[in-house]
Amino acid sequence: MTFKEFLKSKTFKCIIVLTTIALVCGGLLAILNDVLYISEEEKTQKAIKKIYGKDMEYTVVQIDEQDKTNKYGQIEAIYAFKDGNYLIQATGIDGYQSGTITAWVVAEFKDGKFNGLNSVSEASNEKQTLMSKFNKDFVNVYVNKDREGVINGKYFNLYDSDKEIGNISSGATKSTNAYNNAVNCALYYIREKLDGGK
Amino acid sequence: MGTFLMIIIMAVFANNFILVQFLGICPFLGLSKSRANAFGMGVAVTLIMTITCLITYPIYMYILVPLKLEYLEIIVFIFVIAALVQMIENIIKRFSPALYKGMGIYLPLITTNCAVLGVAELVIDSAAMANLIGVPQMSLGYSVLYGFFGGVGFTVAIILLSGLREKTDYLDIPKSLKGFPITMVAACIMAMGFYVFNFIG
Amino acid sequence: MNWSKYKNIATNGVLKNNPIFRLVLGTCPTLALTGSALNAFGMGLAVTFILTLSNTFISLLRKVIPDEVRIPAYVLIIATLVTIIRMLLEKYIPVLFESFGVYLPLIVVNCIILGRAEGFANKNPIFDSALDGFFTGIGCTLAMGLMGIVREFLGAGSFFGMQLMDFRIEFFTSAAGAFFVYGMFIAIFNAAYKAIENKINKKNFALHLEELSIKENN
Incomplete structure (x- = not known):
């Protein structure tokens, strides 16, 4: 499989979608964690x-x-x-x-x-x-x-x-x-x- | 030795995962129809609970806490458990087809088992946990032992219930009580029995 | 407007497929947190919140997420929502945060939420999915709240923490009582549901016969 084929394959799409969701979720949580931080x-x-x-x-x-x-x-x-x-x-x-x-x-x-x-x-x-x-x-x-x-x-x-x-x-x-x-x-x-x- | 005994008493009896802490009720109700199924599920859960503790405890203590990423704990744990279950399933399939036949069908169900995520969340609450089993400080060894005996407690409860259910199926009771309600009543009587262990220690 | 469809979704979530009493899903928090009415309602509302949002997001992304990785993607979304509600509770309602304890993160593996994502949200449009999540959650809340009220009253003689009577049957707030009360509730709910269903069926059947006789007469 060449690189170009890989870019079009289903595996690639799966990886992209999952990574995007993970990044968005992680980013959202990081922001909220800062906003909702409970100080000592x-x-x-x-x-x-x-x-x-x-x-x-x-x-x-x-x-x-x-x-x-x-x-x-x-x-x-x-x-x-x-x-x-x-x-x-x-x-x-x-x-x-x-x-x-x-x-x-x-x-x-x-x-x-x-x-x-x-x-x-x-x-x-x-x-x-x-x-x-x-x-x-x-x-x-x-x-x-x-x-x-x-x-x-x-x-x-x-x-x-x-x-x-x-x-x-x-x-x-x-x-x-x-x-x-x-x-x-x-x-x-x-x-x-x-x-x-x- | 005393601590070892304390962990056994606490995890298997006084704080039984099913009957006292209500963790892992779904398979408890769903798979207790026959004793063979109950045993297979029990062994699979014990295995996964032990390995889960072995992996999640260090991840939380030595990676998430120093990096101040405690808020990612739920996501990390659930993915560790899912990956672990998948891996164990593949390993068993490869090396022992006989064993796979016996407990393979239960493995995919374990990812969504409350008892597994529950034990991972419980052992990282170091202060409460150390207090429960009477040690000055929680360690990896204790948490793995707690995971293992928690799984044993799960197995004991589910096997006991399956024995009861083989009888309750033939009882002459009102139709609306058949199925879940009568199983709940059986579990209620078992929970009363386990309540006695609270007075130990 | 498609009112009959919405009405159908609502009755499905609250009565016909009530997750607690009819499907017997999400049993862990139901048994553990119905010892007090406040905890039971709180947990129900937390589940409702997460269910509504998770259904919305999953329905929104249903065309983007490939079939092969849908389960990890759903779990990721649900776990994020649970973490968010955990932070919110810790900050603003610490009383509930403390009494939920380990059952709060366990919402992630609550079968109801993944079940609705798989069974409804990934095939239906956004608004319907949100509505379905909301009403399933309300079904949960009502069932758990009812159990909480009964158990708290019998076990401690109080109603949402207010002392009403000076008696307590501790059995009902104990672990054993949780199983017993839950079993009885399932039995009663199902018996009542069957009785009503039979009545409706009979009525429909009678109407059907009437129609037939009218047709024959004509």
Whole structure:
């Protein structure tokens, strides 16, 4: 078959048509992908809306290097809301198989003073296979408006002492530990850095 | 070993592709009339699902993600699967005509099988997948294993249903319940059985 | 205007060849997403959107695409449309995007869409094809929505997320309940359809007899 014959053949037509369609589709998708791109900021905004329950203007709080880690874990990010409350993303260590749990902690502030925990929810985890055993009641144990109790470390030794939590998440004590550490990590930062307008 | 067992339990039972995730229902209903057909389809699907995972996972992780072309994922996957099915069909036809006779007729149907595209899409959601089978990070090996045992789960479900259907065909039931409706009810009872596996782990 | 033809296309898509209840196609999303009415309607509308556009484009290109490569070409067009709707949902309706999960890309291998492309769009003019796609999609949406409403009400006591009653029979929102409700719906729909068809046939037959007797009398 000569080149000219090939140009007239059916195979050639098939290839041309398919390539054209593929190029048009690909180009269209590339353009739309640019137009409909969701930026990181938008993603954060959406995540915050989901956790906080409503749209809220926020600023990202800069964390000093030495305050990033404490004995409970690591502070990942802090968002200060316009209404005075804070959202803290903290990772607790010492979970099952030395894994971790990262939690969102919403801390309520009144006139610059810490007032209690509004909500706690899981962001992600590492190696914690029994997370399905955790129910809503478990997380609600942390939600507390008793400022003195919370700030003075009500949850600091829950893993050993408080039967309340052990009963709710029976069978996943190691993961409970990591969850406690995540909440405590956030509380530690609040006590040291945020409470009373420090 | 623990992870291996976890993948088997999750893929075959607790997250059975047909009865829990509803992937691959069309062949489940269409080809479960006889046990031989069900087995042939099951083996073919398992084969394709395993190889699909082996190919699509690296394509997504090492080509599409670095090039920021994630949006082409659906198109790429469906063409990989179509090409793969065609290739396997030719290979089997060439080297084992006996095997081709057995499962060749099912192969063209697999391109439009939800379970195959489904598994390709599921394993690239690394975070959710790693969580499901309890490993720190998803890897090619895990995704291939998940694909293989997902296919085994598909085969188990379709063979079980074919056994039930051989009986339900002779039941004395109202005419409007014959065919699909009674098959659905049989599948419903099977799904209840598989629900129990959710409490493992 | 050819009203009877359009009416025919519409009744075909919604009733006679209802893809969910009569042809039992596209079963995967039907079973998986009818646990809540909102998801079911959302999925139905997504399918309608894609079906209408895919039928339009395929009908538009039916004389250009050679027969030998028509299936890859159709799949390419459908996959592009699915990717587009996926981007749109992720940007503007993230709630639906999340609850659709893996079933959103799986629209590509939904038998209804390729079936209508093969069975209708590649032989018919553009407007008819678009109409056919639209009404088949509406048939899908209505069937899935109905199942979603029933399952959500029985399983959670709510209607589109609004709590109406304080009871829940969790069986109906579970995987097993999906199969059961779908089976019952197919049975009821087919029984009703047959009954109506019989009635119409009888009526036509009676009319036919009347005509015959009139002719004989003359």
